[in-house]
Amino acid sequence: MILLRAWYGLTKSERRFGDFLKHKNRADFLFSTKVGRLFREVEEEEVPLTMWKAPLYYDFKHDYTEDAIKRSIEESLKRTSLGHIDIVYVHDLSEDQVGDRYDYFLEQARKGAFKTLSKLRDEGIIKAWGMGVNKIEPILDCLESADPDICLSATQYSILEHEDAVDRLLPAVKKAGVKLVSGAGYNSGYIAGRTRYNYKDVIPKGMEEKRKKILETARKYDVDIIHAALQFVLAADEFVSVIPGSSTPSQVVDNVKGWKAEIPKEFWANLKEQGIIYEKAHTPH
Secondary structure (H helix, E strand, O other), X not given: OEEOOOXXXXXXXXXXHHHHHOOOOHHHOOEEEEEOEEEEEOOHHHOOOOOOOOOOOEEEEEOOOHHHHHHHHHHHHHHHOOOOEEEEEEEOOOHHHHHHHHHHHHHHHHHOHHHHHHHHHHHOOEEEEEEEEOOOHHHHHHHHHOOOOEEEEOOXXXXXXXXXXXXXXXXXXXXXXXXXXXXXXXXXXXXXXXXXXXXXXXXXXXXXXXXXXXXXXXXXXXXXXHHHHHHHHHHOXXXXXXXXXXXXXXXXXXXXXXXXXXXXXXXXHHHHHOOOOOOOOOOOO
């Protein structure tokens, strides 16, 4: 699967993959992108500050109306030269991104994005759609008023933090027949020792001690902590895929290795005994 969005590099990501994929067999890959921001070309000095290195000269605004979604899909298809998009995520429709305008944008999406994406799915222009967010509530709100297929759960389920998702998110998506993709199973690399947690430099209270205990247990059973984090997410039946992230070819290789690594069942039992893994959470067999 190829996951990207126009947001990356202010449309640069889709353009790059479009150049690459036009030489590939369409049946050999699944392509997903995101909607929720509209882009307009601007002068260099008007480009907003973002996390992207050398973004293209565009500004953006959040917009979840019918017209905005149709335009976003049309522009994505044009940039990528694809005939259809496999998965579309309604992106960043959550309080951590839009603040106190969440209710406003949710209502906008209920009248616009949700219905429009279901219609585009029926027409075959897209194959599936869902939410792509960092919080649980937007997914639950979407399930109440629409018929999504798959949602990108970005920072809601990991070996470090999962109790709320086990109690609220997983039962809801299972009942609705909706699948999940994990977008931050390593908590932005924190599980591997990075001083960053879920895209932020502030580490939640108690998380350092929790990571330390997982690492000590991993050493006891000769387990790679990163491999354990990857397998933990995929142990939940609701998750059909995970985006582990990588910045080097060796990390890609290690992710595949970690997916298939043998981890003793005693390791998982020990973590549950310590209360590090929630008693109701699934662990690998």
